[in-house]
Amino acid sequence: MNMSRFRSTAVNVHFRKGSGIQTFRPGDLLEADIEVISDKPVECQGIEVSVGWHTEGRGDRNSETVYVEPFGVIMELSPDEPVKEFFSCRLPSQPWSYTGELINIVWAVRVKVIFRVIDLRHEETFILQP
Numbered sequence: 001m002n003m004s005r006f007r008s009t010a011v012n013v014h015f016r017k018g019s020g021i022q023t024f025r026p027g028d029l030l031e032a033d034i035e036v037i038s039d040k041p042v043e044c045q046g047i048e049v050s051v052g053w054h055t056e057g058r059g060d061r062n063s064e065t066v067y068v069e070p071f072g073v074i075m076e077l078s079p080d081e082p083v084k085e086f087f088s089c090r091l092p093s094q095p096w097s098y099t100g101e102l103i104n105i106v107w108a109v110r111v112k113v114i115f116r117v118i119d120l121r122h123e124e125t126f127i128l129q130p
Contacts, residue, residue: 009038009077011111011122022126026093030126034085034111038077045114046072049087052110053095053128057103066092097127 015022016031024030034049052065067089077083098105107128113120 013124031088036083048112050110
């Protein structure tokens with residue numbers, strides 16, 4: 001199978017709150033549009049959006065997904081028509097984003113575009129703080 005056709009697909013996440021580094025408070029409503037663009041025709045098995053956090057740094061990696069929404073329809077991605085979807089979720093009270101010497105807590109919107117052979121993954125980080 002020619003894998004180069006999947007490399008021509010891009011994912012964008014546009015937070016409705018504005019541009020730049022996004023900062024949210026616990027309990028805020030995160031709203032965003034996702035856009036999947038392909039410069040070649042390719043069949044997509046579905047799109048999944050999730051929101052969660054993970055740790056980076058020393059020690060074991062911990063993570064939790066607090067929201068998942070599948071957009072699970074088989075569709076043809078074409079150069080003329082990007083696929084656009086909207087989602088929103090209420091953010092939990094914790095854990096807060098954190099950057100330290102030994103560990104970081106990173107919040108992110110993750111988008112997975114599902115193909116028959118391979119999944120394309122994109123992550124857009126944001127800050128959760130009081």
